[in-house]
Amino acid sequence: MSVPEELKYTKSHEWVRMEDDVATVGITEHAQDELGDVVFVELPETGSSFEAGEAFGTVESVKAVSDLNAPVEGEVVEVNSTLEDSPEKINEAPYGDGWILKLRVSGEADLLSADEYEKFLQEESS
Amino acid sequence: MASERLLRTPLYEEHKALGAKLVDFAGYEMPVQYEGIKAEHEAVRTRAGLFDVSHMGEAVFRGPESEKAVQRLVTRDVSRLEAGQAGYCAVCYEDGGTVDDVIVYKRPEDFLIVINASNREKDLEHFQRNIEDLDVEVADESDAWALLALQGPEAESILRQFTDEDLSAIKPFRFVEGEAGAPAIISRTGYTGEDGFELYLKSDDAPEAWRMLIEAGATPAGLGARDTLRLEAGMCLYGNELDPETTPLEAGISFAVHLDKDEEFIGQEALRAEREEGLRKKLVGFEVEGRGIARHGYPVMADGEEVGEVTSGTQSPTLNKAIGLALVAPGVEDTFEVEIRGRSVEARTVSLPFYKRES
Numbered sequence: 028m029s030v031p032e033e034l035k036y037t038k039s040h041e042w043v044r045m046e047d048d049v050a051t052v053g054i055t056e057h058a059q060d061e062l063g064d065v066v067f068v069e070l071p072e073t074g075s076s077f078e079a080g081e082a083f084g085t086v087e088s089v090k091a092v093s094d095l096n097a098p099v100e101g102e103v104v105e106v107n108s109t110l111e112d113s114p115e116k117i118n119e120a121p122y123g124d125g126w127i128l129k130l131r132v133s134g135e136a137d138l139l140s141a142d143e144y145e146k147f148l149q150e151e152s153s
Numbered sequence: 154m155a156s157e158r159l160l161r162t163p164l165y166e167e168h169k170a171l172g173a174k175l176v177d178f179a180g181y182e183m184p185v186q187y188e189g190i191k192a193e194h195e196a197v198r199t200r201a202g203l204f205d206v207s208h209m210g211e212a213v214f215r216g217p218e219s220e221k222a223v224q225r226l227v228t229r230d231v232s233r234l235e236a237g238q239a240g241y242c243a244v245c246y247e248d249g250g251t252v253d254d255v256i257v258y259k260r261p262e263d264f265l266i267v268i269n270a271s272n273r274e275k276d277l278e279h280f281q282r283n284i285e286d287l288d289v290e291v292a293d294e295s296d297a298w299a300l301l302a303l304q305g306p307e308a309e310s311i312l313r314q315f316t317d318e319d320l321s322a323i324k325p326f327r328f329v330e331g332e333a334g335a336p337a338i339i340s341r342t343g344y345t346g347e348d349g350f351e352l353y354l355k356s357d358d359a360p361e362a363w364r365m366l367i368e369a370g371a372t373p374a375g376l377g378a379r380d381t382l383r384l385e386a387g388m389c390l391y392g393n394e395l396d397p398e399t400t401p402l403e404a405g406i407s408f409a410v411h412l413d414k415d416e417e418f419i420g421q422e423a424l425r426a427e428r429e430e431g432l433r434k435k436l437v438g439f440e441v442e443g444r445g446i447a448r449h450g451y452p453v454m455a456d457g458e459e460v461g462e463v464t465s466g467t468q469s470p471t472l473n474k475a476i477g478l479a480l481v482a483p484g485v486e487d488t489f490e491v492e493i494r495g496r497s498v499e500a501r502t503v504s505l506p507f508y509k510r511e512s
Contacts, residue, residue, distance in 0.1 A: 063174075063377065064191045066468035067446050067475075085494070087446050089190040089467055090377050092494075111444075 028057045028148065031122055035136070036144035037098045039080075042122065043138055050099050050136075053126040054086065054117060057148055062088040065117040070106040070128065077101065079134060084127070086117065095127060100134030162207035163299045163356040167363050171373055178376055179270035181208040186375040193378035194470040197345050201305035202374035203366050206344075206351075207359065208270040210295040212277060215263045218287040221416065223264045225287075226280060227257055228401060228424075230414035234259040239326045239342060242409045243401035244276065245420025249427060250397040252279050254389060254406070256342065258328060265338075267300075269391045283419060299359030303371055304349030304382075306510075311369045312339075312350055315362075320350075334362050344379060346386025346508055384465050384476065387438060387506030393449055393464045394436055394478055402427055403480065405436040405505070434461065434480045438505040439489075441466075441475035443498040447491040453479050454490045454497060463491060469507060476507050 030036070035043040040058035044051040059065065067087040077083045077097035084095040106128045110116060117125040139147060159182040168175060173184035184205065186193060196202045214222055223231050229242035236259055244252040253272040258265040268276045273295060280291050303312055309320050316333040323329060328340035335358035343349040354362055367373060380390070389395050394404045401410050402424055412425050427433070441447055447466035452459050466477030477500075481489070490497040 063186055064189050067444075069445070087468070089381060089470070090185070092446075092448065 028055075028060065029122070030055070030057075030141045030145050030148075032141045034122070034141060035098070035138035036141065036147075037096065037138060038147060039094075039096045041096060041098045043098045043136070045132075048132050049104065050101060050130045050132050051126050052098055052128055052130060053121055054095070055144075056121050058093075059118050059121045059125070062086065062091060062093060064089050065114045068110040068114045068117070068127070070108070070110065071103050073103045073106060075103050076133075077103070077130070079136060086114075097130065098138060099130060099132050099136035101130030101132045103128055104131050105129040160208070162205055163359040164205045164207060164363050167360055168205065173373070173375060176376075179208055181270060183208060184373070184375040186377045187373045190375070190377035190381060191470045193372060193374035194381050196372035197305045197347055197374055197378060197382055198471055199306065201303060201307040201311050201349075201371045202345075202378065203363065203371035204302040204304065204374050204376075204379055205299075205363070206302050206379075207299040207356075209300050210268040210270055210273040210276070210293070211298045211353075212266045212268060212280060213263055213292045213294050214266065214289055215292065216287075216289040219264055219289045222280075222284040222287045222289040222291075223257060223266070224414070224416040225284060225418055227255065227266075228410040228418055228420070229257065230411040231257055231259060231264070232416075236261045237327055237329065239328055239340060240409070241326075241406075243395070243406060244279065245401065245418070245424070246397060247419055247423065249400040249402075249420045249423035251391070251395040251399055251401055251404070252276060252397070254391055254395055254401070254409075258338070258340070260330070271392060297356060299354045299356045301352045301354065301359065301362060301366070302343055302345075302349065303352065303366055304343045304345040304347045305371075306348060307370065308347070308349040311366060311371055314369055315365060323350075334358070334365055337362075344386075344388060345382035346388070346506060347382075347510055380465075381467050381470055384467055384478070385469055385471055385506065385508035387478070389436075390465060394480070399434070399480065400424060400427060403432050403434050403436060432483055435483060436464070437479055437481055437485070437502045438507060439477055439479060439491075439500040439502050441477070441491065441498055441500050445491075445493040445496065445498045446475045447477040447479075447493060447498075447500065452492040453481055453485070453500075454492055455485055460485050460489065471508050
């Protein structure tokens with residue numbers, strides 16, 4: 028499972044790419060693999076705000092519904108609306124075209140490094 | 154639960170080797186998917202898929218009063234079955250609630266009843282308790298049998314390579330006891346809405362048959378695709394559409410209930426009364442009109458009142474729409490709302506099945 032070095036991660040399997048004060052958020056390769064074929068994504072409105080750990084939307088596969096959690100506190104500045112018609116992008120390119128939203132970060136974040144996330148995945152599967 | 158050791162089918166090693174995602178289903182470690190539910194679903198609709206459903210239970214009724222026993226236990230008039238014929242039916246409690254939905258195979262000397270894995274203990278207990286006065290033996294042969302389901306338009310041409318039986322002569326809900334690489338019951342039945350066969354094999358013979366059918370072109374398919382396929386075909390799943398609080402009439406399988414049968418079956422009186430007085434609830438198929446996917450257990454609302462519950466729902470891979478089944482109050486027609494995690498979403502009833510193959 029790919030875990031890009033330059034990204035940060037959560038224990039609920041989101042990834043975060045920080046650029047200045049904007050965090051791009053998606054779900055990890057492992058998360059999309061666990062879910063299976065993604066068929067529906069529910070996204071928040073731009074302008075809405077979330078606490079770190081708060082659910083901002085859902086992603087559904089054929090079988091399961093899973094909450095999406097904000098990795099950091101912030102305000103939604105952009106959502107990937109192409110996912111509404113092409114949710115399969117989350118399976119195809121979880122770290123690329125399958126990104127979910129961008130948050131303007133307004134708080135401290137307690138995120139995992141790539142190494143820490145990989146270790147967490149190993150612990151979870153053992 | 155986690156500490157409880159899961160049961161495995163004779164094909165467990167095959168699933169591992171194919172990289173299946175395994176989940177706990179009715180106490181068995183079962184493949185939910187291999188490559189992906191959508192791809193497996195499509196393979197069954199357009200070519201052929203192969204399912205391991207060896208977790209299903211098999212109860213065999215032997216003895217002079219075996220027919221009498223089965224007549225008492227199931228809703229179908231099994232005296233009308235010929236040897237070599239199978240029938241889908243329900244098993245009911247006295248009050249008409251459903252114990253299980255099963256397939257009865259009438260063989261020359263006995264009856265084989267295929268039951269849901271999750272109901273195995275309950276069913277066997279129900280069977281034994283209600284036929285104590287009859288001269289019949291009920292054997293739980295669940296562990297002796299493996300069950301493979303080969304489903305899809307190419308099922309017959311694939312299976313033909315491994316058997317001398319005239320498969321075209323086996324009509325729907327008919328079966329033969331013959332050879333398919335190994336001794337097998339070859340049954341033209343399934344749970345996908347496609348043409349296909351179910352093969353009952355001895356557990357030891359199953360892995361080779363499995364590999365052989367895959368080599369001949371069948372795509373391994375998991376329980377995930379089995380569920381989306383059966384839902385598109387409008388078929389009931391015990392625990393969703395059917396349960397002790399729901400009668401087979403309410404769940405829309407009255408075709409499997411012979412209320413006029415001479416020999417009384419358990420629940421017959423209650424079902425007759427319900428037929429006469431009107432159903433307390435009914436199963437409907439629906440499509441979600443707004444955005445979202447309805448799931449098992451979501452409330453169905455009409456004019457601000459809760460009028461039912463979604464029993465099954467998914468994104469249909471064939472129709473590319475969110476579809477579902479719901480048990481609703483008798484008055485509910487045409488449109489209603491499904492409450493999807495706090496949001497009311499429009500839904501419209503449609504006739505079942507959602508998908509019917511061209512014949």
